[in-house]
Amino acid sequence: MSPLHDFTTWEPLLRVLRDGNERAAAGHQVAGQISRGAWSVPVRRRSPKPGRASQVEDMRDEFDAVQRVQDALTATGIDGVSFTAAIAPSGTAVLRLLGPSPAVESGVGSPHPGSLLLVEGAFPEPWRRLPDPVPGAAPAPTADLGLLERELRERIPRAIGATDEEIATAEKRLGVALPDELKVLYRVTRASRQDHGDDHAAAEREYDAVGCELFSLDDLYVADVASRPCLWRFAAKEAVVTPPDAAVQGLVGSPGWIAFGDNGGGDRLAVDLTPGPGGHIGQIIILSHEENIGAGLVADSLTELVLRGPRQDRRRRADGPPLVAHVNVRAVPGVEAAAHPGLEVLSIGVWEDEPLSLAPVVGLPRLRTLAAYPGTLADPLEISRLTGLEYLQLCPEDWRVLLDAEAVPRTLLAASVEPRHDADLLPVVDLANEILALWNRPPIIRTRVEGDLGPIGGERG
Structure with a gap:
């Protein structure tokens, strides 16, 4: 068995999660990410004593538990892994390890998948110039x-x-x-x-x-x-x-x-x-x-x-007009205001008015990237009319519309599923794998690991 898939590798971290996360202690699923050089785990860290800053010793349990997983990553030649953990009050723990996949970049401070590499060896347009x-x-x-x-x-x-x-x-x-x-x-x-x-x-x-x-x-x-x-x-x-x-x-x-x-x-x-x-x-x-x-x-x-x-x-x-347009409440006031023949990147951020139509940018010859914040698109199917897209970043709900209509642009070289920060990780991984399958790319591997921590207050020594 790979050390990464051995319950004893994860047991110290699961105990830290149960002790430092109220949701985990109540039996709810929590998620995190660990790589060889960094980690993001949902643990409430102890406040330092009044008058001094936080020190390594204040987080020694977390550091040691993470290091155990990082050692397993190194031993198996894997850069990083995301996980979900569900710990029952009785102590039964179910851990789901997600990844790796050569077709998925690392996430940035999040357990959710990074960009999906739909065409092997492809680079963004500026890196081809x-x-x-x-x-x-x-x-x-x-x-x-x-x-x-x-x-x-x-x-x-x-x-x-x-x-x-x-x-x-x-x-x-x-x-x-x-x-x-x-x-x-x-x-x-x-x-x-x-x-x-x-x-x-x-x-x-x-x-x-x-x-x-x-x-x-x-x-x-x-x-x-x-x-x-x-x-x-x-x-x-x-x-x-x-x-x-x-x-x-x-x-x-x-x-x-x-x-x-x-x-x-x-x-x-x-x-x-x-x-x-x-x-x-x-x-x-x-x-x-x-x-x-x-x-x-x-x-x-x-x-x-x-x-x-x-x-x-x-x-x-x-x-002249910018090649990269940021439409949001503080910058460009709408898709129509961003549209011009040289536009290459359209990024739609937080928007407080009615959802936006993409009609003003349909037919633009150089538009290659679209990123849209959840709830900002009036009709996600308008994306199918953008014939030169190389990169598409959408929330799960908008991806679902495109997938169900078989309207995902086949010109894409890479894509990203951008859920809300509190979204359940497992459905997002399933959606990412559905997109990868359209290009016959390797899926994100899901591995289930189970074990028993014992009840709270009665942990094994």
Whole structure:
């Protein structure tokens, strides 16, 4: 038996649930989710003593019980699992484990299934976008190889530089030739920690010399779309926008973005070999770790970065109606107001007026994502008239209408069932499996595990 399906693995957590959740103690079903690095279980945690913050010891029982399950996940090679638990007053416990499925992404802080991957290997449209060619793009006038080398050698005179062979090896690994300014930088310093020896201030001098935490040659990487993974539920709601005079293309990633450093806060600096219409080849851009898409310009060249330091992240906002529209009580006031030929993403949130018709967006050539909050659609069957949808996020009730009418759009690459937070997990899983079956995708596995905790106050030792 897999340790994940052994009742003794879950017994400590079930006891924690019974002790820390009134519904569980009363015999009602509760649900949670545990992954190797995080968990969400419905337990009321003890309040700390007055005058001090919560500490690990205040939650030791929960931590230890979760760790037992996480160890079982690791042992079985599974990233995470959702569960429901029903504990009778007599102590009889029924646990239902849900997952995994290679066709379902992880949920976000919820036991409910994440996005359903209906077409294996498919990516959202922004993650399929390649850079546009920019004829006539050239290096910035500030790029000066001689000046760059002299300045770097003066600032870090004892640095050990890379050989031509080491640079060639890095280029072969990356599959792209390093731009001349980046070669100059690594011929001055290969930024290897092993070279620093006992000189603990060496890395700091390199930071001051260049304006960022340098990667070694072995750690250089191409910041393409694969380096910026994102769950479908977020990625499908992004859009690539590059204004006509933008210095940087508004991409997720590019085969011409060579990441060479970090600003010390998790944002990556890269040399840009595929600039926007208003940019320069070899300009320095920054990729925020808090964003899924796009980059900002911080210097027109590596020479400028070294001599003047990074400028404030500069981005050009696009004119015209947005490609991503949020219809809700505080933003766009209706579907008709959101409709225009370039619309790619329509997200309908909390809405206090009458339910909305999708008629204004029928026939829009680029609409690929629709997300609708429960109760906001006047007629869910209007979705069948949206012929280019790739991603659809609906509540269970709206999915039920489409399934019963055999009207689920077959253009979908991924989908999401978004129930209310207190919805019963098991029917949601059944609905998700029904959708997956339309594409012959692997279902979410349901495993029943039973055991006995004994009555409250009389637990076994």
